[in-house]
Amino acid sequence: MYSSNMQLHHVGIACENITKSLPCVKKVYDVASVSGIIFDKEQNTSLCLIKTKNGIALELISGITVNRLIKKGISYYHICFTVKDIFAEIERLKDAGAILVSSPKPAILFKNKLVAFLYTHLGLIELLEET
Numbered sequence: 001m002y003s004s005n006m007q008l009h010h011v012g013i014a015c016e017n018i019t020k021s022l023p024c025v026k027k028v029y030d031v032a033s034v035s036g037i038i039f040d041k042e043q044n045t046s047l048c049l050i051k052t053k054n055g056i057a058l059e060l061i062s063g064i065t066v067n068r069l070i071k072k073g074i075s076y077y078h079i080c081f082t083v084k085d086i087f088a089e090i091e092r093l094k095d096a097g098a099i100l101v102s103s104p105k106p107a108i109l110f111k112n113k114l115v116a117f118l119y120t121h122l123g124l125i126e127l128l129e130e131t
Contacts, residue, residue, distance in 0.1 A: 006081035006089065009128050010049065010057035014066035014077040018048045021060055025050055029058070039063075040108045047109045059109070078117065078124040086114050086129035093118050093125070104129070 015021040018037050025031065035049040045063035052058075061077055069077060083089040086104050094100060098118040106112035107128070114129040 005084050006127075007083075009080040009082045010059045011079055012059045012061055012077040012124075012126065014069045014075050015060050015062050016070050018046055018060045018062050021062075022048070022050075025058065025060070029056065030054065035109070038108055042105045043107065049109055076123070078126045080115075080126035080128055082128045082130050084130055086116055086127050089127055090116055090118065093120065093127075097121065098125070 013021075022034065029050070030053040031050055032053045033051045037046055037048045039046050043065060045061050045065045048060045050058045050060065059080070066077055069075070090100060090104070098120045100116065101119050101124070102115075102117040104114040104116040104127075107115040110128055113131055116127045118125050118127070
């Protein structure tokens with residue numbers, strides 16, 4: 001039986017250059033706020049969080065981690081969910097057939113809350129632990 005407390009947090013979008021991608025995002029979405037661009041050494045990527053006026057959150061990601069996707073013309077990278085217990089949710093998803101790609105580690109963009117990545121048959125999922 002399915003039982004999870006996963007709540008949608010954001011959609012991750014791969015891009016070659018965040019600074020060049022921001023104007024395109026602002027043309028498409030009604031942007032309410034944009035975080036600064038930061039480099040996360042744990043993830044080896046540059047990141048920027050965008051929130052729209054209707055509550056959608058987008059994370060722009062650039063760097064080594066997403067270069068393969070960019071070269072293939074793929075911009076969708078992952079969907080992120082907040083969870084109360086990241087370790088329990090990882091086990092639940094693994095039991096459902098997911099593969100742990102990146103073990104829990106602090107994410108600077110989210111005030112060092114733990115994040116983990118799992119690959120499912122529907123694509124990559126990021127889990128962000130609530131505190």
